[in-house]
Amino acid sequence: MSNADLIDTVATAGAAIEQAVAVFMLHPETYGGSIAAGYQNPLAGYVAGRGGVLGEATGATVSAVFAVFEPVGLAAMWDEGVAVHGAARASEIYWDQTAEFGRKYLSGAEGLDRIAALGEKLIASTPITxxxxxxxxxAMPFAEDAPARALQVMFVLRELRAGLHFNALSLSGLTPVEAHMLNKGPGYTAMFGWPEPFADGADKKDGYAEIEQATNRRIADIFSAALDPAEAEELARLSTAALASLKANVPA
Known part of the structure; x- marks a missing residue:
């Protein structure tokens, strides 16, 4: 497999994994689960749940790590969320929600054991710097059953790509608002808490393309260190199939 082909493969895998985990994160059922767990604001449950692995950090610290959210609002949601269950418990609750979502909507998808096995090879071999x-x-324990474990593995792989993407963004000179606008536009930008007017970044399209390329190049390095070409292609194919299965099974 050429380097260009590998980059295409990791981009395919990354897009499918990002979208599959987003189905879980953004679904009303997930928000309902956060409310059932005691969070009056489900977004506070999301922030505390996803960020809870950082420990009892400040809202400013968590907003720095989340990188692409409007920081004042993100910090407020963190403070609200950790006031309910604390940081560690919040991440456990969110991890359990991830597992249950996988059990409910990924069962029957092709190759779940292989998604988990190949994904865990990547996870274990990647430096955390x-x-x-x-x-x-x-560091969180994976569920034993294949549907739950596969979605949890995809969740961790999503955090891997997101972290690399955020690092590339921080070196690029683009603001988070410009990156959002160049990615998916004003609705997406607003979803992350940013107020209008939005700088559209129209003169920085090449810079955003380089962020994507730099992220994919680094992911390709990680893939090539952990997987052979056939395994990389398998993970991309199975992740794409898992996304299709989720979209078919999850109620709108």
């Missing part, structure tokens, strides 16, 4: 959320989630 400058990847705090990835480091925290990598």
């Amino acid at each position: 400058a990847l705090p959320l990835f480091a925290g989630w990598r």
